[in-house]
Amino acid sequence: MHRMMYPQIKACISFAIACCIFLNSCHSDNKAVQLADTTAKTPPPIRYEPIAAVSSLDKSPMDVIYFPPEYPKLKMLDSIKTPPVFRIFYSRPQRSGRKIFGNVVKYGEHWRLGANEATEIEFFEDVYIQQTKIPAGRYILYCIPQPAEWTIVINKDLYSWGLKIDTNKDIFKFTVPTIKTEKPIEEFTIDATQSGAGADLWIGWDDTKIVLPVEIRNPKP
């Protein structure tokens, strides 16, 4: 939902958001999101409670990113006529003072790239990653992190909770080098920026980030 913003335009965007609130009651609240429990190894108990009981926010809230960036807003402003290329739903645990890689997230193990449900990526058209064609469709995305490189896996086990990966449904695997961040990233983040060939898919948390280039061979006007 939020995009990376440069400080100088942040204030302007705040103004824009204030306009949204004024115009359409978008009523964002300022409640600080609490700390994530990414160490949980078993899924939480199934809830069958009345609605009042589920009315608290998740500790690792879900978020969505679109490519082109800010697609829903561009569409609202009538600035884009074509469908989006892809979008990703994921949940965002927080670092909260912990060492993440090699500790909270173990090297060599499957990691759901977030929290809660498996991270989902939907391509609305065929794209290419490392010269491999990814057909349009919905997939889940997970990662096998190592200190020097991450293997990003595209898998077909949709609508699953992220703790148990059915590797029989792996479809594509891509290995990319890790990059050290200059300063720690507090909230686990997936983002997409424009590149010459299409999109750069960024994934970052704590002291590590990666970039996975996504090639779009039929760019829209």
Place this chain on the structure above:
Amino acid sequence: MKKIKSILAILLLSGCVLSVSAQDTWPATDNSPMDMAYFPVDYPILKIRKQAPETPVVKVIYSRPTKKNRKVFGELVEYGTVWRLGANEATEIDFFKDVKIGNTKIKKGRYTLYAIPTQEKWTIILNKDNDVWGSFAYNQKNDILRTDINVQKITQPVEVFSMMFEKTNTGTNLLIAWEDVKVALPISF
């Protein structure tokens, strides 16, 4: 409105242009974070326990503003106007099979969900224009369904805007609650 829209356009587009160069700053979590609900309830957990049917029936994805001592219905959410049922991106509902709402057959697929709340009833709208922000660009031409459901008062106030599914004899109810009201949208399959 037009003027504010063009200001918004300039600001948002300049944000996009500026953001193409590098990944220096990372976006923070949202104040009205996104959430989702499935029917069958907790489908993803049932799935990894191997207790789930092959596909879910329906999933709703929405954002969750908090009441925070404000008067919601009639003020923050105005009566009689189209509301995105949450915050940020408009609420999305994804049917994994054909279903019926009232007597209307709804084809498998994803739709945008809006509501026009009033004191006694809400008009629930299913619209085929997806991937949209708010209800700013809502166009009635793209409606698939409009149906009225009665507002129920609840005794225990709901602080954070909430949606969930409950099982019924004919399928499921999508329950939507905030402040002191709740509505139930019956979906049969």
